[in-house]
Amino acid sequence: MSIISLKAIEKYYGDYHALKGIDCEIAEGEFFSLLGPSGCGKTTLLRVIAGFEDVSSGTVVIGGQNMAGVPANKRPTNMVFQSYAIFPHLSVAENVGYGLRRARLPRAELAEKVNGALKMVGLEGFGGRASHALSGGQRQRVALARALILEPKVLLLDEPLSALDKKMREQMQTELRRLQRQVGITFILVTHDQEEALIMSDRIAVMFEGEIAQLAAPQELYRRPLTRRVGEFIGVMNFLDARQVDTGISQVRFDVDGLGEVEIKPEQLPKGARSFYSVVGLRPEALSIVYDGSPKSAVPGKVVDLSYYGDMTYYEVQLEGTSSPVTISMKNLTSRPVLERGAETQVTWDAGSLVVFAS
Amino acid sequence: MKGGWLRIYAIGYLVFLYLPVVLLPMFAFNEGTVIAFPLKGFTTEWFVQLAGIEALHGALLNSVFIALVTASLSVIFGICAARASTRFRFPFKGPIMGAIMVPLVLPEIIVAVSLLVVVVQVLDLPLSAWTVIAGHTLICTPFAIAILSSAFQGLDQSLEEAAVDLGETRWGAFKNIILPLVSPGIVASFLICFTISLDEFIIAFFLTGAEPTLPVYIWSQLRFPTKIPAVMALGTLMLVASLIILSVAEYYRRRGVERVGGKDSGGFL
Numbered sequence: 001m002s003i004i005s006l007k008a009i010e011k012y013y014g015d016y017h018a019l020k021g022i023d024c025e026i027a028e029g030e031f032f033s034l035l036g037p038s039g040c041g042k043t044t045l046l047r048v049i050a051g052f053e054d055v056s057s058g059t060v061v062i063g064g065q066n067m068a069g070v071p072a073n074k075r076p077t078n079m080v081f082q083s084y085a086i087f088p089h090l091s092v093a094e095n096v097g098y099g100l101r102r103a104r105l106p107r108a109e110l111a112e113k114v115n116g117a118l119k120m121v122g123l124e125g126f127g128g129r130a131s132h133a134l135s136g137g138q139r140q141r142v143a144l145a146r147a148l149i150l151e152p153k154v155l156l157l158d159e160p161l162s163a164l165d166k167k168m169r170e171q172m173q174t175e176l177r178r179l180q181r182q183v184g185i186t187f188i189l190v191t192h193d194q195e196e197a198l199i200m201s202d203r204i205a206v207m208f209e210g211e212i213a214q215l216a217a218p219q220e221l222y223r224r225p226l227t228r229r230v231g232e233f234i235g236v237m238n239f240l241d242a243r244q245v246d247t248g249i250s251q252v253r254f255d256v257d258g259l260g261e262v263e264i265k266p267e268q269l270p271k272g273a274r275s276f277y278s279v280v281g282l283r284p285e286a287l288s289i290v291y292d293g294s295p296k297s298a299v300p301g302k303v304v305d306l307s308y309y310g311d312m313t314y315y316e317v318q319l320e321g322t323s324s325p326v327t328i329s330m331k332n333l334t335s336r337p338v339l340e341r342g343a344e345t346q347v348t349w350d351a352g353s354l355v356v357f358a359s
Numbered sequence: 360m361k362g363g364w365l366r367i368y369a370i371g372y373l374v375f376l377y378l379p380v381v382l383l384p385m386f387a388f389n390e391g392t393v394i395a396f397p398l399k400g401f402t403t404e405w406f407v408q409l410a411g412i413e414a415l416h417g418a419l420l421n422s423v424f425i426a427l428v429t430a431s432l433s434v435i436f437g438i439c440a441a442r443a444s445t446r447f448r449f450p451f452k453g454p455i456m457g458a459i460m461v462p463l464v465l466p467e468i469i470v471a472v473s474l475l476v477v478v479v480q481v482l483d484l485p486l487s488a489w490t491v492i493a494g495h496t497l498i499c500t501p502f503a504i505a506i507l508s509s510a511f512q513g514l515d516q517s518l519e520e521a522a523v524d525l526g527e528t529r530w531g532a533f534k535n536i537i538l539p540l541v542s543p544g545i546v547a548s549f550l551i552c553f554t555i556s557l558d559e560f561i562i563a564f565f566l567t568g569a570e571p572t573l574p575v576y577i578w579s580q581l582r583f584p585t586k587i588p589a590v591m592a593l594g595t596l597m598l599v600a601s602l603i604i605l606s607v608a609e610y611y612r613r614r615g616v617e618r619v620g621g622k623d624s625g626g627f628l
Contacts, residue, residue, distance in 0.1 A: 050524065052520055052523075052524075071523075072520070072523050072524055073523045073524070073525075073526050073527055073528060077524075078524055078525070079520075079521070079524045081517040081520070081521055082517070083515050083517050085515060085517035085518050085520070085521035087518060087521075087522075087536055088540065089539050089540055098522070098525050099525035099526050102526055146525065147524075147525075150525065150526070
């Protein structure tokens with residue numbers, strides 16, 4: 001059952017068309033991400049759901065209720081802001097309990113709820129602290145506790161991790177995931193970090209220029225990007241020009257620049273499109289450098305550059321008949337010494353991981 | 360010595376600036392009736408004399424009343440203008456804000472004369488404390504806006520949205536979140552406006568009715584040589600009061616900047 005359904009959402013700022021017909025269903029209890037470069041409209045869409053922005057047209061339904069004319073303070077959503085927006089003149093406990101002020105709970109009950117919320121985010125005993133003396137990670141947790149204490153139907157997170165350093169960010173990613181499973185509330189995360197979206201989400205909507213380019217689960221999105229742009233935005237992808245040479249019942253053959261003839265399955269073709277000229281995409285792990293044996297399909301290449309990451313090495317390899325080198329990732333094992341710049345080598349590929357784009 | 364001349368210049372500058380001010384309390388405690396060296400002996404008689412002048416008390420009360428009302432009005436106008444300029448976008452914002460801030464640099468004599476013409480010739484109203492208040496509010500409001508703008512500017516816009524998101528109404532968010540956070544700015548601008556109005560002379564001189572303000576009263580007393588030591592004593596008291604008020608104002612302004620975690624970007628002291 002979907003908790004949020006967005007239908008034909010349009011948003012204009014004067015002449016600027018910020019959201020171009022967004023249709024989207026978000027299921028109850030799912031961790032949903034809006035991913036895209038800055039200016040793609042992801043934050044605007046989040047603010048539309050929260051009620052901070054009006055829509056030019058279209059409907060927002062939350063929990064079966066049309067939100068037209070419902071102001072932000074009456075919506076069953078709560079938000080964690082990019083800046084956290086911790087009230088600096090209030091203590092941690094006052095911040096966390098702020099949303100319950102209107103409920104006029106007895107003092108003991110309020111304190112219990114605030115403590116419960118603080119415990120949930122790992123800040124037990126911080127209630128009496130002044131909020132301006134907190135570290136970035138702690139402010140983030142206070143903002144989470146403050147939003148979750150109201151038990152919203154949907155929690156909205158506007159780039160909540162972008163202000164944290166790398167270590168802290170990784171820790172909070174795991175923690176947010178755990179928290180989401182624990183409370184079972186729908187989380188909607190806005191991020192420009194594709195890795196973060198892949199790690200945390202059940203489903204991801206990739207947005208470009210006010211439109212959803214693809215909405216899919218992380219694995220599907222990474223393996224089968226619908227467009228070249230999505231493929232480029234999520235992870236690394238090598239693009240090679242290709243011409244379809246033959247179509248059989250169980251396989252299609254392409255003549256790919258740099259690789260030669262490649263056989264793929266019909267499912268790998270883009271839906272509907274059967275264009276003659278295409279571009280194929282290959283992730284760095286779909287290509288590999290041949291260390292031993294002689295696979296039946298391998299082409300010569302020359303290492304032009306490499307980046308050593310400890311566990312992995314990323315090679316830039318120039319193939320014959322292509323204009324720019326391809327990126328190949330290899331796991332580092334003792335039996336696979338890291339190649340030098342300029343080394344001649346053999347490159348093979350996994351035809352099943354090939355993605356075909358209708359050029 | 361490196362920078363020797365600069366140091367001499369700096370010292371000379373400070374002496375020129377503050378020597379006259381130091382002379383004020385010196386003669387206020389001097390026993391002689393003539394303002395001249397050498398000093399005669401220490402006395403507090405002039406202060407005692409001050410306590411007995413009825414007209415002075417009237418002028419003082421008058422000035423305090425005008426300053427209180429002026430400061431209140433200026434701060435209210437200042438809050439409205441500062442919030443509008445930092446929070447909203449509207450057409451002709453630049454020119455409008457510029458026009459409001461102009462009295463800051465306009466010669467007071469021009470403001471005073473034109474207000475006098477408007478009040479007496481155009482509106483045909485009697486001159487009173489309220490006409491002085493009108494003039495003072497005009498010149499104090501830009502100061503209030505300047506201080507309050509920096510207080511409002513330092514605020515993260517999401518604070519207000521966060522409060523609304525947590526169930527507050529727009530007004531509730533303003534009252535419970537924004538006002539407490541800018542309150543140091545409100546106190547500081549109130550005190551500065553109060554001080555400016557209290558010792559403003561030109562506008563008060565032109566627009567005052569039968570009851571003079573304190574500076575106007577002091578000016579009228581300067582004609583009588585025997586009253587001058589008492590005026591010195593009065594000046595000393597006002598100097599002390601001004602310093603205290605300005606220090607308190609600056610303390611609150613700095614605390615406000617600290618509170619929202621912003622960077623200090625100037626101010627008046």
